[in-house]
Amino acid sequence: MDALVTTEWLAGELGKPDLRILDATWFLPGEPRDARGEFEGGHIPGAMFFDINLISDKTSPLPTMLPPADQFAAQLGALGVSDGDRVVLYDDAPHHTAARAWWMLQSFGIDAALLDGGLAKWKAEGRPLERGTQPVDPGRITVRPNHALVRSLDQVRAGLGGHQEQLVDARSPARFTGQETETRPGLASGHIPGSANVPYSSFFNPDGTWKHPTSLRLVLEDEGVEVERPVIATCGSGISAAVIVFALHLLGHPAALYDGSWVEWGADPDTRKATGAA
Structure with missing residues (x-):
């Protein structure tokens, strides 16, 4: 899988058992948008919400810092990601925040791809959306920190x-x-x-x-x-x-x-x- 994938490619891969799609939309504090709420209102089918605020080091006084390895493995696994899965990240934010989630995965030795154009391009092409959050079986992921x-x-x-x-x-x-x-x-x-x-x-x-x-x-x-x-x-x-x-x-x-x-x-x-x- 390439590091940057197209909406056409992703549409053709939907439903494949080894595909994991993560919505990493995030907004600055004070911005009048709710990332999780927007996810619930409509996202790429099968996607789970990668919460950049939640998946961070809660012991740090700084915002959104990289979490400890065990925390990251547990939270990524809770989104259904396991070793060997193909992970595609996207966002619907002006700050292109899926790149942050991609770097986080890379920092723990996990390969992933970005969806070129994100959710905006997906929606502009009239591709399907899903509402709410679907249940997912927890995965098991091995992390290898890349300092x-x-x-x-x-x-x-x-x-x-x-x-x-x-x-x-x-x-x-x-x-x-x-x-x-x-x-x-x-x-x-x-x-x-x-x-x-x-x-x-x-x-x-x-x-x-x-x-x-x-x-x-x-x-x-x-x-x-x-x-x-x-x-x-x-x-x-x-x-x-x-x-x-x-x-x-x-x-x-x-x-x-x-x-x-x-x-x-x-x-x-x-x-x-x-x-x-x-």
């Missing part, structure tokens, strides 16, 4: 100035430069020094499908990112940074994600901050 895909604050701070790994920030230019004030209390504005700014929206066509790999490369290179060199992706809270990681995956280059991202870095009085353009 190479995750970075902590200390790891990012230790690498500043060394130029071994490139920092690429997926937030909007206004947030990156500090022109837009952060709404979270106690959070500074700006970005991690030395970061490039490549907004996550840059990777998509107007219909929400992913750009061709040639264009993905140009999006990154136009902002000074060397695709062949190691990358650490960042954003506000580790959600949209996964778009950068997936884009590089499509180009054949694994990248790491700083899970705490600006919510952690910007709130720490001891970290260096920068404002203005890259």
